[in-house]
Amino acid sequence: MPRPHPALHLAVALDGAGWHPAAWREPDARPKDLLTAGYWADLVAEAERGLLDFVTIEDSPGLQSSLPFAPDDRVDQVRGRLDAVLIASRIAPLTRTIGLIPTAAVTHGEPFHLSKAIATLDYVSGGRAGVRVQVxxxxxxxxxxxxxxxSYGLDDFRHPDRSRPEILAQIAELFDEAADHVEVVRRLWDSWEDDAEIRDTATGRFVDRAKLHYIDFEGPRFSVKGPSITPRPPQGQPIVAALAHNTLPFRLVARAADIGFVTPRDRSHAAGIVDELRHEQAAAGRAEQTVHVFGDLVVFLDPEPGAAAARRSRLDNRAGAELTSDAQVFTGTPxxxxxxLEDWRQAGLTGFRLRPGTLPHDLEQITRALVPELQRRGVFRTAYEADTLRGLLGLSRPASRYADTAAVPARRTETSRTPVA
Amino acid sequence: MSKPVKQIHLAAHFPGVNNTTVWSDPAAGSQVDFSSFVHLARTAERAKFDFLFLAEGLRLREQGGKIYDLDVVGRPDTFTVLAALAAVTDRLGLAGTINSTFNEPYEVARQFASLDHLSAGRAAWNVVTSWDEFTGQNFRRGGFLAQEDRYERARQFLDAAHVLFDSWRGDEILADQESGVFLGDPDAGRFDHHDSQFDITGRFSTPRSPQGRPVVFQAGDSEEGREFAAASADAIFTRHGTLEAGRAFYADVKGRLARYGRSPDELKVLPGVTFVLGDTDAEAHEKATLIRRQQVSGQSAIRFLEQVWNRDLSDLDPDGPLPAVDPLVGENTIARGRADVRSHRDPLAIAARWRELAEAKKLSVRELIIEVTGQQSFIGTPSQVAEAMNEFVQTDAGDGFILAPHLTPGGIDDFADSVVPLLQERGVFRTEYAGATLRDHLGLGPARTTRRAAS
Structure with missing residues (x-):
């Protein structure tokens, strides 16, 4: 029987003890190990045993908060975390095939630093690096x-003020800046052509400087000269991902990313999101490029019917409030x-990023029960088919944008600005 | 009463992007592949070294307006590669050079605290400042610091970072599953820091790391640099690799510590040095000469000369005499992004000295440059080198060495196999790591803290 769609892609989103605020109180949780390398190594090894495409690692510069726009002073939830890029790098030598996509903030940091950090993650992982950019x-x-x-709602889907025009303009500017940031990161990845290093003893030249390129980016917020100090990474262009709930972040995904993480409520909502994203993708002139759209779901999984729902309500009771999330919460059997997943992918989603309610329980349900079930249905890999993250995502290795030395590289001086009505 | 025998500290400098790193040798490997870093780190750990050291440069060097192409170029991101090395080593300290001009304290503190957690207490920070607009062109911070503001920025940057490191005491995470209290203090991580460079407030998101603070290195030789080290650093990376200069420098910086209420043991003096080993003294010297010729090609010699002369000398014959024309005095426009150019403050005097030397010894341009730049610090049999290094440390010219091998990645293999055992036989170098953290290896006590007042 022919398969209606190519195999689906599956990732997990790792965050602290899991996505439920009370997850750290579960008997199998390791709340005192969250700042150790061993904790993350065990989780990623489990994800790799399940043949998942990649893991993402949540992060933010500031301390976690239960409030979207302000810090809180709660003491009953996990607080404190490590830099996600460094966690990913620490885990890379301990894994072989799974992709590693840490979260990085792009509003305050330097694109020059981020570019070489992710290039280096790509080196130490042998071509398995990506980055999820976050405003x-x-x-x-x-x-x-x-x-x-x-101090407005940015990407937050719940903020009451987010439709006011002056706020929209400010938010739009932050997303434009994020797109510029990604543009600089990507140009820097390409700033060394693959064969720039020549080690030519005859002429005494280590590099062919004609194959090192200034990126000369000029934008309203920053300008960056280049080239990178780090040679082109193994994948050429590591993967860029972003979480997107509405039009502005959809546009960022469409312009700049390889994967968008989206939060549909149901299948028809998913279809609408995919539609809008593909429209934005075409508008950004990237219709021919592969942009994955992954549906995000918070998952509570148990093999016995009803057990996951019971577990979730026990967790809600401990937390003192029902779990709310930007993503749909799924409770049930694998x-x-x-x-x-089979139903929603009919709406055009190319993969899913599952957020385990608790760790390691729901991760193990994914790798040990959901994955075998999807394999039985013939919709998920039974062995890794590639050894780079681009390869797992069906993306070829692109040539450097500067590689055509015969022509003057066409450079935009900045990415297009978002029109604000 | 005889002085107690000092223990030597040893570190491996990953070969850098200048002409001392020989790439033309068949044994020269990749400067960016992770396997090269793994090789050097594991060799250093096998030999019980204190730490691995990474330098940093945030703009590719240029000369005559073009990217410099004669030396090794390209390197990874410091934090990222050190975090990966933490996975393939257990005890080795991991020291990274991180600039205080093109970063903000919050992000650097967060990265070092994370690295310290992920390496279980092995992180070290070599604090440097840039001054040039040239490097600034790669950063949104852009801009540039006046020479006199550099240490002010570094000092305030380090102060701010310390405020962040100390914003967690280390006992706040209770994670009591029964009571449901994760954090014992709702204000954990709170900070509020204001000075002329920084204006920051909030809560720091990375709880206190195993060492509390990373070990802090300082790498400048100026008056301000020495004072900065005496006030704030745990170790100082110097260029004084000769006995006489080493002793003078050592006495000077150690003498400054008392003013800051610190004992001489609290600041380790570690010169960066090079070495060549041979089965005989003569063989070692032959190898040393050969390596110098690999390091200084005819073209490299011309480029060196251009940096002092501040002129295009591309038509000069490297095997001929020095140019008749004098150096161009003023802002050095010929070479950019190179740390040593700033030291050519009196090019006319240098030119006069070099002409005299070339005349006296009948040296060509290339021979002169070989003579006046980067002569290896220790040349000889393993036993001679071990003896000389030991003398250097026991007579207070240093507390140990940061070894800069000329080959990537196997440049310290011979040293690890032949010199280290001899130092161990003499009882001046550890045969096993006594502690788990880099502070333990360096014999530094617990990190000082400037803890926020208990609320």
């Missing part, structure tokens, strides 16, 4: 002290989840 929360500006950012 910072407003209150995080004061941690850096360099600029103020309007088989039921497999049904849902």
């Amino acid at each position: 910072s929360r407003p209150f995080e500006a004061e941690l850096f002290g360099r600029r103020t950012v309007a 088989g039921q989840l497999a049904d849902l």
